[in-house]
Amino acid sequence: DIQMTQSPSSVSASVGDRVTITCRASQGISSWLAWYQQKPGKAPKLLIYAASSLQSGVPSRFSGSGSGTDFTLTISSLQPEDFATYYCQQANSFPRFTFGPGTKVDIK
Amino acid sequence: EVQLVQSGAEVKKPGESLKISCKGSGYSFTSYWIGWVRQMPGKGLEWMGIIYPGDSDTRYSPSFQGQVTISADKSISTAYLQWSSLKASDTAMYYCARQSPYSSSYSDYWGQGTLVTVSS
Numbered sequence: 001d002i003q004m005t006q007s008p009s010s011v012s013a014s015v016g017d018r019v020t021i022t023c024r025a026s027q028g029i030s031s032w033l034a035w036y037q038q039k040p041g042k043a044p045k046l047l048i049y050a051a052s053s054l055q056s057g058v059p060s061r062f063s064g065s066g067s068g069t070d071f072t073l074t075i076s077s078l079q080p081e082d083f084a085t086y087y088c089q090q091a092n093s094f095p096r097f098t099f100g101p102g103t104k105v106d107i108k
Numbered sequence: 109e110v111q112l113v114q115s116g117a118e119v120k121k122p123g124e125s126l127k128i129s130c131k132g133s134g135y136s137f138t139s140y141w142i143g144w145v146r147q148m149p150g151k152g153l154e155w156m157g158i159i160y161p162g163d164s165d166t167r168y169s170p171s172f173q174g175q176v177t178i179s180a181d182k183s184i185s186t187a188y189l190q191w192s193s194l195k196a197s198d199t200a201m202y203y204c205a206r207q208s209p210y211s212s213s214y215s216d217y218w219g220q221g222t223l224v225t226v227s228s
Binding site: 001032034036038043044045046049050053055087089091092094095096097098099100101102 | 141143145152153154155157158167169170203205208210211212213214215216218219220221
């Protein structure tokens, strides 16, 4: 199976900061990557699909980039409601999808 | 409005069987894959498997093959996840998710989760 890694595992940031999270796949997955946000006690929420496409209703401060094995999620100006855990998910090998271990974004 | 509503929390003993449900509404239930995701306490997300309710085509992640059974009843727009003999290690939150119309590889709507606790 394709393994996913994320860095950092956690990041402390302030409102208004630019935050970047990196995801790496163990083999090339083209653009078959999604990003999800999960808040405590809640279900995950799809933010980005196909590496860089913004899901409907998601604020434009979220953006994704990358292809092949290296991907990035960027939050351009962190808002209070963005403090959460973020997961990448490879979607290349249907249906053997795998998630990254997550990156927790908390308040500095 | 698309909604996935899951059954309530369960407390079971090791060795017992269990079937949890996920009812879809607000869309054509038979036209979209439904996936199941496990989240163990304090841990990350794990993909379990997926079903196409239209014809019950079911696929499993290798880690979960033979450990659980995924099924669906399209007449009542409901997908299921079941265990024949629970273990303490099955204690987790379980989410169902609808796969996106853009691609069945992405989960665009999620249920609220069902907490399963297995303890003697």
